[in-house]
Amino acid sequence: MTKSEEKKSNAVVLLSGGQDSTTCLVWAKQNFKKVFAITFDYGQRHNIEINAAKKIAKLLKVPLKIHKIDIFKGLTKNSLIDKKMPIKAGKNGTLPTTFVEGRNLIFIASAAIYAKSLKIKNLVAGFCQADSSGYPDCRENFVKAAEKAIELGMDHNFRIFTPLMWKTKAESVNLMKEMSGLKFLAHTHTCYEGKKVACGKCPACELRIKGFKEAEEKDPIKYKK
Amino acid sequence: MTKSEEKKSNAVVLLSGGQDSTTCLVWAKQNFKKVFAITFDYGQRHNIEINAAKKIAKLLKVPLKIHKIDIFKGLTKNSLIDKKMPIKAGKNGTLPTTFVEGRNLIFIASAAIYAKSLKIKNLVAGFCQADSSGYPDCRENFVKAAEKAIELGMDHNFRIFTPLMWKTKAESVNLMKEMSGLKFLAHTHTCYEGKKVACGKCPACELRIKGFKEAEEKDPIKYKK
Numbered sequence A, B: 001m002t003k004s005e006e007k008k009s010n011a012v013v014l015l016s017g018g019q020d021s022t023t024c025l026v027w028a029k030q031n032f033k034k035v036f037a038i039t040f041d042y043g044q045r046h047n048i049e050i051n052a053a054k055k056i057a058k059l060l061k062v063p064l065k066i067h068k069i070d071i072f073k074g075l076t077k078n079s080l081i082d083k084k085m086p087i088k089a090g091k092n093g094t095l096p097t098t099f100v101e102g103r104n105l106i107f108i109a110s111a112a113i114y115a116k117s118l119k120i121k122n123l124v125a126g127f128c129q130a131d132s133s134g135y136p137d138c139r140e141n142f143v144k145a146a147e148k149a150i151e152l153g154m155d156h157n158f159r160i161f162t163p164l165m166w167k168t169k170a171e172s173v174n175l176m177k178e179m180s181g182l183k184f185l186a187h188t189h190t191c192y193e194g195k196k197v198a199c200g201k202c203p204a205c206e207l208r209i210k211g212f213k214e215a216e217e218k219d220p221i222k223y224k225k
Helices: A003-008 A019-031 A048-059 A103-117 A140-154 A169-180 A183-187 A203-215 B003-008 B019-031 B048-059 B103-117 B140-154 B169-180 B183-187 B203-215
Strands: A011-014 A035-041 A064-068 A122-124 A159-161 B011-014 B035-041 B064-068 B122-124 B159-161
Touching (some): A019 A048, A019 A122, A019 A159, A019 A183, A048 A064, A064 A103, A103 A122, A103 A140, A103 B140, A140 A159, A140 B103, A169 A183, A169 A203, B011 B019, B019 B035, B019 B048, B019 B122, B019 B169, B048 B064, B064 B103, B103 B122, B103 B140, B169 B183, B169 B203
Parallel strands (some): A011 A122, A035 A064, A122 A159, B035 B064
């Protein structure tokens, strides 16, 4: 698809309410005709991010669908859904405890079902391989396989756009700055602990802080002192 | 994987309670060491099939997980979930009204999450391209793409077995007969109308009746006179 073709078509953005998906929403607004967003209420401990998604969608005048997903509970254990399980980064090749098995495939499938109901073929997501928590379902080869699976399984010529796939967090900050300044990031939620003031210590906060530091920009959200 | 390797490993079977998945369950019992089953309660109008799955799992001494999936409602319209919508077969290239967008991808992802929690890599499903209702997510190329997506997205070397993929319904009936006789099929539920006595007229009943007729076998379930 050429740039001018994108401009004539619509897209659905997977919006968590975090930094990356918000950057993708702004990117999608610049690259597609009409943009819709979908966010997932999947029992995550930081479901405060749904409020962030609502606020951001409102500011950017994008219709937001909040979709409840009850699928993970009882199938898999992880510290994002089981609040009693401690949040730990992966070590020596193990996955972080925050990894929710199958999550991005379920999200992509759900967003695709929604997009097809709107006759939309383009999905936009903030998946990032270059500078991520090491989740296998943020990698490009996974996204390509998932794209094929939704295309064939739903007989609909889907395309998944991942503008941040090969960007470092610092490059994502810079992209956002170029597109719209950093004002929308003030409303994003990243911290896994799920409180309005970010803990500054969990793996998600660490990654965000590192990005702003490397970009030499001030993060507009508040952190615990 | 060779036959002897399969015999040493375990499998999770996607069991709807219908004819094909029940045939696959018997097949899996013959080809794997330990077999688990998962069935989905996804708001289907024929949720009576869950009772069939329970009965069959019990008869075959297979642990059954019944997993509730709330994902489709509000995302997509179809006559399996919306009881007021009429059941109609696809015509001139359109999909049947019973097609639930994204269903098999969500089922595969969920079964994979469950299988990984049991440290199992083999999934078995009754998807059939040769003699089906024309659902795109029963085709082999879709299953291959989904297999790749779960493998990459969950960093787990999954393999999806689809022993009925290229069999006609008559050949499936014959396979079941060879493996165990047709006795387990007496407990299966196929009819979309969701009543114990099958309507004999819906596309699912038609396909089943045709299979038994071509196999020259008597279907052990009851049909409305």
